[in-house]
Amino acid sequence: MDIHRFNQKIRLRHFHALAAVAQQKSISAAAKMLSISQPALSKTLTELKQLCGYDIFIRHGQGVTLTHEGQQLLPHALQILNTLQHATDTIFMLETAPVQVIRLAALTTVAMGILPRIIDAFHHRSPNVQLQVSTLHxxxxxxxxxxxxxxxxxxxxxxxxxxxxxxxELLFTEKIKLVVNPAHPLLKGNVSLAAAMNWPVVISPEGTAPWRIAQRILASQHCILPETRVETSSTSLARQLALHYNYVWFVPSGAVREDLQHQALTPLPLHFSDLGEAVGIITPVDTALNATAEQLRATIRDYSLILNKTTFLLK
Structure with a gap:
């Protein structure tokens, strides 16, 4: 046997042919088992004989039987085919295994702020997870x-x-900013909270955190919201009013971090002592998180710290 030539030329079809003939003890039955023509199988067996340098099987009236050399080769062929099948099964199981689902609820303002980067970072760490996200009050x-x-x-x-x-678990404190588009006429004069309240205002509805914080700020400076304000729970609508029209938007700073960074919106140069309200990771106390959910919690911690440092630099 030319070992170098054998290693270079041997193919899986040769092992399949040998195994089928050994099992069926018939060329025609083996060809049918492999879903190939009998001449094609005979050609493959001839190639195997030439590579080995000896006869693989003997023909007789009842069919074919393996020679001594063929019987010596058969266990190795079966081992190779079994190893291939095991590898195929493993890969198939990975591809068809149920995708793990993690359910996350987040504030709307968080979804507009840090959440997109958290999700992207988490999927880089855990790519085979389905993340179901809801934004809720x-x-x-x-x-x-x-x-x-x-x-x-x-x-x-x-x-x-x-x-x-x-x-x-505390992540950060959500503070309120008053933001407008960079061309807002209010920016051309002396800016005060009282002057800002002479313009159309958009704010979250009564009972929400932005409303409560805004009321504390207004009370501290003896101001009130205009009666003609727009109250909406839709941050996307409020953002459009501030971006394209002359609305003054009471909004948590994290929700407009990207807009402030890219100067799509501008904060009014007003400084308030109100500490805002605490935002954190919340979990049921009697339900242990699995490893993947713990990975998500760690990602939220990491990116909240990074992005809040960036927000601090923008203040």
Whole structure:
């Protein structure tokens, strides 16, 4: 046997042919088993004989039987074919294994701020995970977490009664900014909170965190919201009003981080002492997170720290 030539020329079809003939003890039956023509199988067996340098089988009236040399080669052929089948099964299982699903609830303002980068970073770390994300108001978010509808959430710290059964981990404090488009006429004069309230205002509805923070800020400077304000829970609508029209938008700073960074929106040069409201990771206390959900929680921690440092530099 020319070992170098054997290694260079041997193919899987030769091993399949040998195994089929050994099993069926008939050239025609083996060809049918392999779904090839009998002449094609005979050609493959002839090639195998030439590569080995000896007869592989003997023909007789009842069919064919392997020679002594063929019987010596057969276990090695079967081992190679079994190894290939095992590799194929392993790859197929990886491709068809159920995708793990992680359910995340987040505040709308978080979704507009840090959440896109968190999701992108998480998928780089865990590419084979389906992430189901819902944006919810905080009271709905807390109720959904208590009902185990989500694995974890990014929400605000609420009163004790609303946090019962939930674990809270502080990420950052959500402060309010008043933002306008860079061409807003208000920016041409002396800017004050009172002057800003003479323009159309867009703000989140009563009962939300932005509303509460705004009311504290206004009260501290003896101002009130204009009656003709727009109240909406849609941050996308509020953003469009501020971007394209002369609306003054009360908005959590994290939600407009990208717009401020790219100067699509401009913060009014007003400084407030209000500390804002705490936002953190919230999970049910009696439900352990699996390894993948823990990976998501770690990613939220990491990127909240990075992005909030960037937001601090923009203040």
């Amino acid at each position: 905080n009271n709905v978010l807390l109720a959904a977490l208590r009902a185990r509808e989500y694995d974890l959430g990014i929400g605000r710290l609420a009163e004790k009664a609303f946090m019962e059964g939930l674990e809270y």
